[in-house]
Amino acid sequence: MEKNIAVIWGDCASPEIVTQAIRVLDRIGEKFGHTFNYTDVAMGGEAIDKYGDPLPQHELDKCLASDSVLLGAIGGPKWEGMAGDKRPEKGLLRMRAGMGLYSNNRPTKIWPQLAPASPLKAEIVAQGIDFVIVRELTGGVYFGDRQVNILESGEKQAVDLMPYAEYEIERIGRIGFDTAMKRRKKLCCVDKANVLETSRLWREVMHRLQAEYPEVEYSEMFVDNCAMQIVKNPSQFDVIVTENMFGDILSDEASMITGSIGMIPSSSLGQGTCGVYEPIHGSAPDIAGKDVINPTACILSVAMMLRFSFGMSAEADAIEKAVSDVLDQGLRTADNMSEGCTQLGCIAMGDAIVKAL
Amino acid sequence: MEKNIAVIWGDCASPEIVTQAIRVLDRIGEKFGHTFNYTDVAMGGEAIDKYGDPLPQHELDKCLASDSVLLGAIGGPKWEGMAGDKRPEKGLLRMRAGMGLYSNNRPTKIWPQLAPASPLKAEIVAQGIDFVIVRELTGGVYFGDRQVNILESGEKQAVDLMPYAEYEIERIGRIGFDTAMKRRKKLCCVDKANVLETSRLWREVMHRLQAEYPEVEYSEMFVDNCAMQIVKNPSQFDVIVTENMFGDILSDEASMITGSIGMIPSSSLGQGTCGVYEPIHGSAPDIAGKDVINPTACILSVAMMLRFSFGMSAEADAIEKAVSDVLDQGLRTADNMSEGCTQLGCIAMGDAIVKAL
Numbered sequence: 001m002e003k004n005i006a007v008i009w010g011d012c013a014s015p016e017i018v019t020q021a022i023r024v025l026d027r028i029g030e031k032f033g034h035t036f037n038y039t040d041v042a043m044g045g046e047a048i049d050k051y052g053d054p055l056p057q058h059e060l061d062k063c064l065a066s067d068s069v070l071l072g073a074i075g076g077p078k079w080e081g082m083a084g085d086k087r088p089e090k091g092l093l094r095m096r097a098g099m100g101l102y103s104n105n106r107p108t109k110i111w112p113q114l115a116p117a118s119p120l121k122a123e124i125v126a127q128g129i130d131f132v133i134v135r136e137l138t139g140g141v142y143f144g145d146r147q148v149n150i151l152e153s154g155e156k157q158a159v160d161l162m163p164y165a166e167y168e169i170e171r172i173g174r175i176g177f178d179t180a181m182k183r184r185k186k187l188c189c190v191d192k193a194n195v196l197e198t199s200r201l202w203r204e205v206m207h208r209l210q211a212e213y214p215e216v217e218y219s220e221m222f223v224d225n226c227a228m229q230i231v232k233n234p235s236q237f238d239v240i241v242t243e244n245m246f247g248d249i250l251s252d253e254a255s256m257i258t259g260s261i262g263m264i265p266s267s268s269l270g271q272g273t274c275g276v277y278e279p280i281h282g283s284a285p286d287i288a289g290k291d292v293i294n295p296t297a298c299i300l301s302v303a304m305m306l307r308f309s310f311g312m313s314a315e316a317d318a319i320e321k322a323v324s325d326v327l328d329q330g331l332r333t334a335d336n337m338s339e340g341c342t343q344l345g346c347i348a349m350g351d352a353i354v355k356a357l
Numbered sequence: 358m359e360k361n362i363a364v365i366w367g368d369c370a371s372p373e374i375v376t377q378a379i380r381v382l383d384r385i386g387e388k389f390g391h392t393f394n395y396t397d398v399a400m401g402g403e404a405i406d407k408y409g410d411p412l413p414q415h416e417l418d419k420c421l422a423s424d425s426v427l428l429g430a431i432g433g434p435k436w437e438g439m440a441g442d443k444r445p446e447k448g449l450l451r452m453r454a455g456m457g458l459y460s461n462n463r464p465t466k467i468w469p470q471l472a473p474a475s476p477l478k479a480e481i482v483a484q485g486i487d488f489v490i491v492r493e494l495t496g497g498v499y500f501g502d503r504q505v506n507i508l509e510s511g512e513k514q515a516v517d518l519m520p521y522a523e524y525e526i527e528r529i530g531r532i533g534f535d536t537a538m539k540r541r542k543k544l545c546c547v548d549k550a551n552v553l554e555t556s557r558l559w560r561e562v563m564h565r566l567q568a569e570y571p572e573v574e575y576s577e578m579f580v581d582n583c584a585m586q587i588v589k590n591p592s593q594f595d596v597i598v599t600e601n602m603f604g605d606i607l608s609d610e611a612s613m614i615t616g617s618i619g620m621i622p623s624s625s626l627g628q629g630t631c632g633v634y635e636p637i638h639g640s641a642p643d644i645a646g647k648d649v650i651n652p653t654a655c656i657l658s659v660a661m662m663l664r665f666s667f668g669m670s671a672e673a674d675a676i677e678k679a680v681s682d683v684l685d686q687g688l689r690t691a692d693n694m695s696e697g698c699t700q701l702g703c704i705a706m707g708d709a710i711v712k713a714l
């Protein structure tokens with residue numbers, strides 16, 4: 001097969017990991033007889049520097065024309081404190097909206113080799129941590145209107161609107177159920193239905209979908225309780241589906257309990273098969289240019305791209321197996337180094353994974 | 358001194374803990390020469406059963422007329438699935454609004470005797486977990502308008518509004534700074550200023566206040582990052598100030614890392630000295646009537662009431678010391694029982710604490 005991939009190199013230490021991810025893609029191409037073509041796209045800080053805009057339309061157009069997008073991580077101190085539309089994150093939000101990427105999927109899984117790195121006690125980790133958070137990504141308070149009103153007293157009042165329409169809930173709810181069907185068939189919808197009208201609409205729509213998926217064990221949980229349960233008893237979860245803001249908070253909390261956020265990839269998909277794949281970690285300005293950053297999350301993002309956008313399961317399996325083999329060999333980067341292991345830099349870790357392929 | 362306390366006995370297992378908390382209050386009265394008068398108030402499930410309303414005005418009026426309110430916990434399976442205004446939680450929300458309780462304070466502290474019960478690794482716990490979350494309690498998406506619109510397509514759209522006015526931020530921000538001044542002088546404002554207009558107004562107001570508190574080391578953190586940091590490195594926090602919904606989520610997560618939510622009290626205060634004091638845990642329907650529930654969080658809520666509403670620090674110290682002594686004696690309830698300790702029921706634990714006074 002031939003696939004066209006838009007590559008967002010990203011800011012700070014990000015190009016270092018993207019470089020390794022592309023080496024892995026090329027190795028997969030070689031091994032399985034595919035051709036991957038790359039088109040550079042500027043987004044975030046890089047695009048602000050070049051175009052004064054974190055995602056100009058011509059760059060978004062390149063993403064839309066691609067078969068999928070590989071993204072490192074954007075932002076950094078250089079662009080902090082910039083006004084509204086000149087913030088790197090604005091590029092990310094505009095890309096999600098512009099590409100209609102309403103479904104964000106973040107696997108929360110402990111690699112057995114890295115289990116000691118979890119901040120949770122060994123007894124809890126031993127019960128197994130392997131769940132997926134399906135986060136709605138183009139709705140809710142992220143994309144509702146915002147206002148600043150002047151009150152009678154003369155002072156300001158800011159208002160953020162959190163809207164959800166039935167179709168927005170239905171399409172992400174369906175992805176929640178479909179994801180559960182491919183896994184342990186358990187789905188938990190997380191909301192705040194004792195307070196929010198949007199959450200009550202979520203439940204209404206989810207109950208409708210539930211009838212279509214009789215095999216799935218469906219449950220509901222308040223977001224505050226979920227924030228507790230992720231720490232207390234994470235083995236109870238298989239798939240969590242939730243709205244944009246709750247997904248943002250819970251998926252970061254969940255990634256932390258794995259103890260190795262340098263290992264967690266993510267996918268963002270919409271109606272078609274063109275998605276954005278990126279590590280969940282940031283651009284790591286403090287270690288930029290030092291060949292220290294862990295390229296694995298970005299490499300595993302490539303595996304997700306192959307699996308979800310290109311239907312290349314064997315290829316994705318090969319990458320995941322290579323990562324596991326390298327961990328078995330005791331090879332680590334600085335972020336998850338432990339006693340008795342060998343510490344590698346970013347390039348050497350890329351080498352090791354390519355070699356294991 | 359003579360004080361009038363409104364007592365909300367609460368639902369399910371709640372009256373069992375309130376009974377013990379009142380025994381402790383009476384013992385304090387005896388020992389320090391105070392008189393505490395009690396007025397029963399029905400709220401939540403009890404009020405729905407009696408009046409068909411989770412907080413009728415005449416019951417709220419009793420709270421408003423009191424010097425402070427002692428609350429157990431409300432709700433239970435009996436009232437689940439009831440429609441909007443017949444939900445026990447509505448009583449709680451109406452009480453917060455009706456009494457103007459804009460400031461919720463939840464200490465997140467590990468009792469050294471209970472450190473092994475934390476789900477976090479011993480190394481992390483050993484660094485110290487002792488912070489306070491100051492949660493704004495009468496604004497934001499909890500009290501904004503809600504709508505259900507019918508879209509052109511005929512389907513529903515729900516909208517929740519999240520408003521914050523400058524004065525609402527300023528008064529809670531000030532409590533954040535004042536709380537920090539009485540502690541380790543570190544304040545972290547948690548928000549999502551890269552997305553929300555309300556968060557940007559929070560920062561604007563907080564920066565103004567910062568100038569008045571030059572001694573406080575002030576920082577800002579995004580809520581998703583904070584959800585990670587609470588698990589990864591909780592010792593970094595002294596005081597966190599945040600809006601209503603973020604405070605709900607983060608304070609539940611934080612309480613869980615202490616490993617003993619049966620030990621955590623809370624205060625909710627407004628302009629005056631009349632506040633509501635309650636354990637953070639729920640009404641524990643599964644163990645109702647079994648003399649198993651831990652009364653300590655409710656007893657420590659009494660200590661907070663004495664300290665914050667009545668200015669009785671020595672009395673509050675005495676209760677906290679009694680709780681600590683009882684833990685030192687190896688006395689535990691079922692929820693935090695560990696090897697080598699003696700397990701007590703709710704009443705026996707109340708006895709032990711009263712005796713230690």
Ligand SMILES: CC(C)[C@H](C(=O)O)[C@@H](O)C(=O)O
Binds near residue numbers: 089092248551552581
């Ligand atoms: C950068 C920020 C706007 C973004 C979000 O909140 O969605 C990030 O936290 C994420 O989770 O991808």
Ligand SMILES: CC(C)[C@H](C(=O)O)[C@@H](O)C(=O)O
Binds near residue numbers: 195224446449450605
């Ligand atoms: C019961 C519910 C409405 C309430 C809240 O969300 O404020 C509870 O979770 C709390 O934290 O006191």
